[in-house]
Amino acid sequence: MDKGRLKDLATLMPWVGLFLFTPPVLFLFHPGTTIFGVPLLPVYLFAMWFALILISRKLTQHLVNDATAFKAPPASPVPPNPSHKG
Amino acid sequence: MLNSGLVLITSASYLALLFLLAFFVNRLAVNNKSRMINSPLIYTLSLTVYCTSWTFYGAVGSAARNGLEFLTIYIGPSLVFFGWWFVLRKLVRISKSHHITSIADFISSRYGKSARLAALVTIMAVIGTTPYIALQLKAVATSFNVITQVPGLPIAASSIAHSFYSDTGFWVAASMGIFLVLFGARTVGVEEHHHGVVAAIAIESLVKLFAFLAVGLFVMFSVRAPGGGNILSAIALDPALSQRFSFPDQFGPRWLTMLILSASAIICLPRQFQITVVEIANERNLQKASWLFPLYLLLISLFVIPLAVAGLTILPAGSNPDQFLLTVPMALGYEELSLLAFIGGFSSATSMMMVASMALSIMISNHLVMPLLLRLRHTELERGADFTGILLTIRRISIVAILILGYVYYRFSTGSDALASIGLIAFAASAQFLPVIIGGIFWKHGTELGAFAGLCAGFIVWAFTLLVPVFEHAGLISGILENGLAGIAFLRPEALFGATGWDPLVHSLFWSYCANIGIYVFISLTTKPGALERLQGSLFVDAFKTPFSPDVPLSGRSVRSGELVALSQRILGTAPTQKLFKEFSTRQGVSGLPEPDASLVAAVERQMAGTIGAASARIMVSRVIEGEEIGIDEMIEILDETQQVIAYSHQLEQKSQQLEETTARLRAANDQLKRIDRHKDDFLSHVSHELRTPMTSIRSFSEILLDTDGLDGEKHEQFLKIIVSESQRLTRLLDEILDINLLENDYGPWEAKSIKPSIILREAIASLDGLVQQKNVTLTDRSTASDWSTHADPDRLKQVYINILSNAIKFSDQKQPRVSIDIKVAKDSFSTIISDNGPGIAPDDQAAIFVKYQRKQPSAQGIGLGLAISKQIITRMKGSIDVRSKQGQGAVFTVTIPNIQAT
Numbered sequence: 001m002d003k004g005r006l007k008d009l010a011t012l013m014p015w016v017g018l019f020l021f022t023p024p025v026l027f028l029f030h031p032g033t034t035i036f037g038v039p040l041l042p043v044y045l046f047a048m049w050f051a052l053i054l055i056s057r058k059l060t061q062h063l064v065n066d067a068t069a070f071k072a073p074p075a076s077p078v079p080p081n082p083s084h085k086g
Numbered sequence: 087m088l089n090s091g092l093v094l095i096t097s098a099s100y101l102a103l104l105f106l107l108a109f110f111v112n113r114l115a116v117n118n119k120s121r122m123i124n125s126p127l128i129y130t131l132s133l134t135v136y137c138t139s140w141t142f143y144g145a146v147g148s149a150a151r152n153g154l155e156f157l158t159i160y161i162g163p164s165l166v167f168f169g170w171w172f173v174l175r176k177l178v179r180i181s182k183s184h185h186i187t188s189i190a191d192f193i194s195s196r197y198g199k200s201a202r203l204a205a206l207v208t209i210m211a212v213i214g215t216t217p218y219i220a221l222q223l224k225a226v227a228t229s230f231n232v233i234t235q236v237p238g239l240p241i242a243a244s245s246i247a248h249s250f251y252s253d254t255g256f257w258v259a260a261s262m263g264i265f266l267v268l269f270g271a272r273t274v275g276v277e278e279h280h281h282g283v284v285a286a287i288a289i290e291s292l293v294k295l296f297a298f299l300a301v302g303l304f305v306m307f308s309v310r311a312p313g314g315g316n317i318l319s320a321i322a323l324d325p326a327l328s329q330r331f332s333f334p335d336q337f338g339p340r341w342l343t344m345l346i347l348s349a350s351a352i353i354c355l356p357r358q359f360q361i362t363v364v365e366i367a368n369e370r371n372l373q374k375a376s377w378l379f380p381l382y383l384l385l386i387s388l389f390v391i392p393l394a395v396a397g398l399t400i401l402p403a404g405s406n407p408d409q410f411l412l413t414v415p416m417a418l419g420y421e422e423l424s425l426l427a428f429i430g431g432f433s434s435a436t437s438m439m440m441v442a443s444m445a446l447s448i449m450i451s452n453h454l455v456m457p458l459l460l461r462l463r464h465t466e467l468e469r470g471a472d473f474t475g476i477l478l479t480i481r482r483i484s485i486v487a488i489l490i491l492g493y494v495y496y497r498f499s500t501g502s503d504a505l506a507s508i509g510l511i512a513f514a515a516s517a518q519f520l521p522v523i524i525g526g527i528f529w530k531h532g533t534e535l536g537a538f539a540g541l542c543a544g545f546i547v548w549a550f551t552l553l554v555p556v557f558e559h560a561g562l563i564s565g566i567l568e569n570g571l572a573g574i575a576f577l578r579p580e581a582l583f584g585a586t587g588w589d590p591l592v593h594s595l596f597w598s599y600c601a602n603i604g605i606y607v608f609i610s611l612t613t614k615p616g617a618l619e620r621l622q623g624s625l626f627v628d629a630f631k632t633p634f635s636p637d638v639p640l641s642g643r644s645v646r647s648g649e650l651v652a653l654s655q656r657i658l659g660t661a662p663t664q665k666l667f668k669e670f671s672t673r674q675g676v677s678g679l680p681e682p683d684a685s686l687v688a689a690v691e692r693q694m695a696g697t698i699g700a701a702s703a704r705i706m707v708s709r710v711i712e713g714e715e716i717g718i719d720e721m722i723e724i725l726d727e728t729q730q731v732i733a734y735s736h737q738l739e740q741k742s743q744q745l746e747e748t749t750a751r752l753r754a755a756n757d758q759l760k761r762i763d764r765h766k767d768d769f770l771s772h773v774s775h776e777l778r779t780p781m782t783s784i785r786s787f788s789e790i791l792l793d794t795d796g797l798d799g800e801k802h803e804q805f806l807k808i809i810v811s812e813s814q815r816l817t818r819l820l821d822e823i824l825d826i827n828l829l830e831n832d833y834g835p836w837e838a839k840s841i842k843p844s845i846i847l848r849e850a851i852a853s854l855d856g857l858v859q860q861k862n863v864t865l866t867d868r869s870t871a872s873d874w875s876t877h878a879d880p881d882r883l884k885q886v887y888i889n890i891l892s893n894a895i896k897f898s899d900q901k902q903p904r905v906s907i908d909i910k911v912a913k914d915s916f917s918t919i920i921s922d923n924g925p926g927i928a929p930d931d932q933a934a935i936f937v938k939y940q941r942k943q944p945s946a947q948g949i950g951l952g953l954a955i956s957k958q959i960i961t962r963m964k965g966s967i968d969v970r971s972k973q974g975q976g977a978v979f980t981v982t983i984p985n986i987q988a989t
Contacts, residue, residue, distance in 0.1 A: 007171065014169030021161055021345065023338035038318045039331055042391060045157055049164065049384055056168045057377040063171065064373055 006062055013056060020048050088421050090234040096425060097432055101261055104436075107289060108265070108282030124367035126374035131288035132361050133379050134295075136163060136352060137386055138218075138438035139225035140509040142294060142431045143408050145387065149394035150407035153330040158341055160387045162348030164380035170372050173353070174362065176527050178372060180629045181363045185696030188449045189359040189519060194701050196526040196626050197534035198619035201701040204453035206538060207519065210545050211356040211449060212488070214515030215442050219492030221508045222435035223255035225408075227496075229431050230254040232412050233424050258432075259493045262439045266447075266485045283440055284365055290433035295386055297430025298411075301423055302389020305414055309396040317392050320399050327395065339592045347513045347595065350520040355513070357438065360445035439489070447484035452699035455480050460705055473656040477698065511552045514594055518544040521603045525610075530623045532606065533615040540606025544598045547582075551594035554579045631732070647679040650690055653706060657694045666693060765937070776819060780812040787812075822951045829958040836962075841880045843916045843983060844872040844909060850887035851907065854895065863895050866906040869918070874911050877986045878963050886956040886967075887918065890979050893952065894922040914985040915965075923976040932969050956981075 019025065029041040141159060148156040166173065177192075186192045190211065194204035231254075266283070311320035321327045352358055366372070397410030401417055411431070415423035459476075521544070522537040557563050558579075580590050582597050615623065647667075654663040666689060670680035680686055687707065694703035787805045791797065797805075847869055858865050894905045900923050910917040927935060936957040960967045965983035 010171035011169065014165040014172065017161075017165045017168050018345070021165075023341055026341070027333065027338075029332075034319075034322050036316075036319075039321055039328070041332055042154060042157075045154065045161075046384065046388070049161065049380070052164070052168055053377050053380050053384065056380070060170075060373045060376050064370075 006059065010059055010063055013052070013059065017052050020052075021045070088233045088425060090230075093230060093234055093425065093428065096429065100429055100432065101265070101436070104286045104289070105265060105268070108268075108286045111285035112282040114281070124371075126371040126378070128284065128288045129366060129371040130375040130378040130382065131291040132284045132365070133358075133375060134291035134382050134386075135287050135361055135437045135441045136355075136358060137291070137294060137383075137434055138509075139222050139229075139431045139435035140218075141386075142298065142434040143225055143229065143411055144509060145390045146393045146397065146410045147406070147408035149390050150398055150410065152340075153332070153334050154391075155337075155340060155344060156390060157387060158344035159348045160383040162345045162350075163352035164383055165345075166349050166352050167376050167379050170376040173524070173527075174372055175369065176629055177353070177363050177523075178366055178369050180527065180626055182369070183629070184625075184700070185692055186364060187452060187696060187699055188364065188445060189354065189356050189523075190449045190453050191695075191699045191701075192359070192363070193519065193522055193526065193537065194453070194699070195695075196622055197522075197532070197537045198616055198622055199700040199704045200534045200538070201453070201457050201705070203534060203538050203541075204449075204699060204701050205457065206541055208446075208449040208453045210515065210518065210541065212446055212491075213549075214512050215356060215446055216488070216491050216495050217508050218512040219439055219442060219488065220496035221512075222439050223259055223493060223496040226258050226432055226435045227255040229409065229412055229428050232409050233416065233421070233428050255496055256493060258436070259439075259489045262436060262443070263486050263489045266440055266444055267482045280365065280444065283444060284361075287361075287437040287441060290437040291382070293433045294430040295382065297426045297433075298386050298389065301411055301415060301427050301430075302393060304420065304423055305396045306389060306392045308418065309392075309400060309414075311399065317396050317399070320395050321391075327398065331391070336589045336592070340589050343589075343592045343595050344510070347510065347517050347591075350517040351513045354516040354519040354523065356445045356449065356516070357441040360448075361441060439492070443485045443488040443492075446488050447481045450484040450488075451477060451480040452702060455484070456698050456702045457705070460702065473698075474659045477657075510591055511556065514552055514591065514598070515545070515548055517595065518548055518598060518602055521599070521606055525606060526623075527626050527629070529610075530620075530627045531610055531615070532623065533610045533613045534619050535613045536606045536608070536610030539609050540602045540604075543605045544602025547598040547601045548594060551579050551582060551597060552590070555590065647681070647686075650687065651679065654690050654694070657697055657703075657706070662693065666690065773819075773823065777816065780816045780819075784809050784812045784816075822955065826951055826955050826958060829955060829962065837879045837881070838877050839880070840875050841878055841883065842873065842875045843883065843918070844869060844874065846880055846884050847887055847907070847909070847918060850884050850891060853884075854888065854891055857892060857895050861895050861898065861903065863898060863903045863905055865895075866904065869907050869909040872909065872911050872916075874916050874985075876916065876983060878983065879959075882959045883963070883983070886959050886981060889952040889956050890920050890981065894920055894924065894977075894979075898922060898924045900924065915982050916985070917980055917982040919978060919980050921976060921978040926973045926975050926977050927969060927971040928973045929971075932971060935969070936967070 026041060026044075029039075029044055033040040035043055145156045145159070148159075180186070181192060184195055186195060190204045190207035193207050194200050197203055265286075306317060309317045311317050312323060321331050353362070393410055393414060394407065397405065397407060397414050401410070401413060405413060411427045412424045415421070415427065456477075518541060522532065522541060525532045526537070554563070580593060581588075582593065588596075651663060651667060654666065658666075667680060667686075670686050670689070671677065674680045674683075691703050691707045694706065697703075698706075787809050791802065791805055848871075851865070851867060891905070891907075895903070898905070903923065905920065905922045908919040908921075910919065935953050937954060957967055960981060960983065963983050964986065965981065967979065967981050969977055969979050971977035
């Protein structure tokens with residue numbers, strides 16, 4: 001995936017997370033349902049949470065490869081030269 | 087029950103270990119061996135100062151009382167860290183480039199380095215944090231009493247001792263004070279790094295995680311539900327529990343409110359801002375923390391539900407759920423585990439108290455005491471006392487004062503027993519900072535007045551809706567809750583403007599945010615920001631776009647280097663001053679003191695801001711300079727221009743890239759044109775050559791006939807025959823050229839009717855009979871009659887067959903030349919395969935033989951247009967013609983025509 005799209009995705013992450021953890025979505029998990037005797041809602045919350053951690057990790061690794069994002073800003077107001085690739 | 091001596095010795099040795107660790111880490115940091123300390127892992131661990139004793143004990147309590155709600159306290163911050171790219175990265179970048187020292191400094195810097203805004207934020211932070219520190223003391227004291235108490239005795243009655251020297255809370259507060267005076271206020275460094283403290287809280291975070299997981303795992307696997315299954319299945323068995331762990335009353339609004347509160351707390355709690363934004367050594371640390379911190383939160387909340395359920399199941403009804411972490415192992419007879427849990431809770435409390443009081447002390451000294459000192463004793467200060475020492479003293483006094491304040495609050499608060507509610511009140515206070523911070527980094531038009539008014543309004547509503555009820559429950563005031571402020575029913579703290587029936591927390595956050603955001607936005611839009619506000623605003627909002635450091639000079643017209651050095655030495659200390667000025671001397675190329683130009687003044691101001699905060703630094707520098715702030719309007723212009731230049735050069739770059747692409751395409755097109763042109767030249771020379779041969783022979787024979795008298799009749803006739811045959815050949819050549827031109831331009835005569843290709847093939851073979859005999863070729867015709875038919879021009883198709891067949895016959899160079907014909911009939915295509923054993927065609931030439939200007943056998947008859955014409959014809963029939971051949975092994979031509987129905 002290209003850099004721009006990765007950044008969009010990184011910006012989108014918290015909002016996707018917020019959506020997955022908002023009451024209307026949570027109401028989908030009917031209180032009566034259990035899995036190994038444990039109600040489904042806490043299982044969903046923890047599983048989704050863990051999934052988001054994994055995704056965030058993967059995403060961050062890809063973003064880190066984008067070295068320019070972490071370059072310190074130059075100290076003087078010199079506009080960058082437009083580079084001409086031959 | 088545990089022996090209180092044993093608990094005390096354990097806690098004391100734990101604290102002593104922390105002291106030792108902090109001491110050695112500080113030593114390492116001084117010797118610049120702090121790489122480990124600056125690592126992402128240590129950073130992430132230090133972030134978990136978020137998990138205080140409130141979350142340590144209170145999460146289980148909250149789960150037992152309100153079900154899943156406790157999870158929001160952990161999920162909110164996780165979401166913020168998943169979005170590190172969006173907000174945290176910007177906060178860190180801004181703080182690093184502006185030498186921000188605290189959350190108050192951040193807000194004040196953004197809104198024009200306003201001193202009163204910094205003071206307001208500091209006061210709000212102190213008011214919001216003091217109950218929180220008291221809460222930690224209370225948690226430690228209560229938990230100490232719980233594990234040393236004989237089971238069965240009421241705990242609440244004896245939780246606060248009568249004299250302070252026998253009170254656990256006092257000793258904890260005192261040791262924290264000593265620890266922080268030693269390690270929390272050692273230097274007034276430019277970037278506020280406190281390695282010793284950070285290392286200590288990193289270790290503490292491991293201790294609390296370990297303690298919690300140990301107790302959690304133990305309970306999970308040793309306590310069974312009444313039915314015999316694992317402890318979690320008890321939820322489904324009990325309808326009340328089942329309801330509590332799904333959607334209890336007010337679930338939706340409370341869940342969302344607490345998500346917002348905890349997400350803003352991870353940014354806005356003063357201690358959290360300190361650790362997340364100020365103490366960070368490197369922006370890269372955020373990357374790892376973005377998933378590692380949520381993982382820590384997930385792990386520490388993993389066993390909260392089993393613990394809560396176990397407590398509710400095996401302990402007698404009415405036990406305090408906030409103490410389940412201690413009382414459940416005790417009830418099962420594992421007191422060592424309770425001791426471990428106690429140490430975990432103890433470390434959560436101490437780490438929070440350390441960081442909170444450290445952060446507050448920096449804010450108090452920079453934003454409350456310093457401005458006062460500058461105002462009151464300004465003449466004395468200017469005479470040159472050593473500021474570094476004064477600052478450190480102020481900070482140490484502030485730390486002690488904050489801890490005393492917390493202790494006093496703890497001694498006199500008898501309010502709600504639930505840890506969670508006090509914590510949430512503190513969260514709601516810090517959440518008031520969120521609008522001005524987020525607005526500050528994404529919206530350029532927020533003004534100082536707007537931020538000030540918004541914060542005041544939000545804070546007043548918060549205090550009225552959450553603090554007043556607490557005071558009333560504590561018996562300090564009465565009647566407001568029932569009748570409203572001054573008896574006005576509309577102003578009841580928990581039902582503002584008649585909004586009854588809401589959860590108090592949801593109610594408070596809603597109205598305080600309405601007031602806060604509404605007033606902030608409204609006043610920002612209606613007031614005109616000052617020059618410095620505008621400048622700081624665009625520097626903050628465009629933190630990633632602005633390529634130059636905020637060198638915003640005060641006017642440098644009347645400053646002398648000597649004064650600047652003296653000021654800088656007093657605030658920063660001698661060594662950093664020397665380093666800074668030497669750097670500027672080298673840059674300016676002078677020996678001795680550098681010229682006090684704008685950038686030097688700005689650099690001094692910035693370095694000072696890292697010690698005493700932006701607002702105070704500006705006041706002090708402007709006093710020395712005694713000029714007006716005339717530089718700023720120009721600076722804004724320069725800033726705008728720079729951004730325009732960058733935008734422009736970016737556009738230029740894009741344009742030049744487009745140009746490069748266009749040029750490349752043009753070059754390719756040009757190459758192709760040249761190639762075609764060369765082919766055309768070749769063709770013309772071929773054609774001329776071919777036409778010339780018959781012409782020459784016609785001319786020479788005509789001349790002979792004309793010039794030679796007495797030529798006998800026989801010779802005469804022979805010459806005329808030659809002339810005629812050469813003329814015919816010439817005509818044929820010209821016909822062929824015309825033919826291919828017509829075909830190429832799609833306006834040749836073209837007749838289309840239903841035909842049977844097998845019949846046409848037969849006709850073609852028959853017409854070549856004479857040639858076959860003449861060349862002595864063995865022709866094997868394996869084609870059979872077929873009813874397959876299509877819509878095409880029969881003469882053209884025959885032309886193609888004849889052309890390919892005659893080539894195969896003519897060019898044969900074998901002693902026994904052989905040509906064979908096969909057909910392959912499919913439903914929608916008819917293929918004719920003609921193979922010979924002639925010289926074959928080199929692979930390189932196989933594509934070229936169908937191109938009209940190429941000819942591979944110059945000696946052969948014709949000018950090699952035959953295959954080009956065939957190709958054109960078949961292409962026009964939407965079929966294909968191709969060749970497979972190896973040099974010297976004959977060639978196989980395949981002509982395929984599709985089934986086309988008449989339209």
